[in-house]
Amino acid sequence: ENVLTQSPATLSLSPGERATLSCRASQSVSTYLVWYQQKPGQAPRLLIYDVSNRATGIPARFSGGGSGTDFTLTISSLEPEDSAVYFCQQRVSWPLTFGGGTRVEI
Amino acid sequence: EVHLVESGGGLVKPGGSLRLSCAASGFIFSDYNMIWVRQAPGKGLEWVSFIGVGGTFIKYADSVRGRFIISRDDAKNSLYLEMNSVRAEDTGLYYCTRDLTVVIRAFDYWGQGTLVTVSS
Numbered sequence: 001e002n003v004l005t006q007s008p009a010t011l012s013l014s015p016g017e018r019a020t021l022s023c024r025a026s027q028s029v030s031t032y033l034v035w036y037q038q039k040p041g042q043a044p045r046l047l048i049y050d051v052s053n054r055a056t057g058i059p060a061r062f063s064g065g066g067s068g069t070d071f072t073l074t075i076s077s078l079e080p081e082d083s084a085v086y087f088c089q090q091r092v093s094w095p096l097t098f099g100g101g102t103r104v105e106i
Numbered sequence: 107e108v109h110l111v112e113s114g115g116g117l118v119k120p121g122g123s124l125r126l127s128c129a130a131s132g133f134i135f136s137d138y139n140m141i142w143v144r145q146a147p148g149k150g151l152e153w154v155s156f157i158g159v160g161g162t163f164i165k166y167a168d169s170v171r172g173r174f175i176i177s178r179d180d181a182k183n184s185l186y187l188e189m190n191s192v193r194a195e196d197t198g199l200y201y202c203t204r205d206l207t208v209v210i211r212a213f214d215y216w217g218q219g220t221l222v223t224v225s226s
């Protein structure tokens with residue numbers, strides 16, 4: 001099983017600041033890495049797939065990078081509504097796995 | 107507009123059974139792979155099961171293989187998860203999701219989930 005480790009567990013920042021979230025895979029996932037955002041009481045929302053492709057309707061302040069085993073999700077200028085937990089997911093091998101999440105507090 | 111609506115959750119005793127359903131609308135259900143993902147209270151996301159277009163390609167997480175059965179009825183635009191021999195660790199919110207495309211395992215639409223509680 002490909003284990004995804006996210007860091008930090010919690011990120012506390014102010015509006016307008018830049019957030020950088022990390023996701024590290026125990027085995028290479030090439031570029032098949034996905035990011036989701038989950039707000040309290042809501043279902044997850046797809047943000048980015050295949051490292052850097054924003055899903056429909058996702059603002060340009062969200063961007064992704066990396067390859068192989070190390071990936072980042074960057075929120076260039078935080079908005080109050082970006083407070084959420086962010087999960088990464090690999091789609092290269094079975095079982096599909098998620099990271100444990102990073103909570104972003106604004 | 108795409109909608110996924112789960113139902114069938116509830117309180118079940120350890121060792122019992124439950125059948126979850128997901129009613130899909132707003133898209134051509136038969137053209138999409140469908141997936142169940144669960145989330146234990148206050149925890150992260152766990153992929154549970156996958157069923158491909160046509161229903162012939164199926165995958166399960168090790169934690170549920172042999173106990174859960176995924177199925178789909180394209181005529182009814184519905185996805186199912188039959189849960190047998192449930193355990194306390196199966197407790198959680200079960201989400202129905204779909205793949206972004208047939209070849210991209212990224213989940214672009216999610217239902218609101220149905221809560222399963224396994225307790226005596």
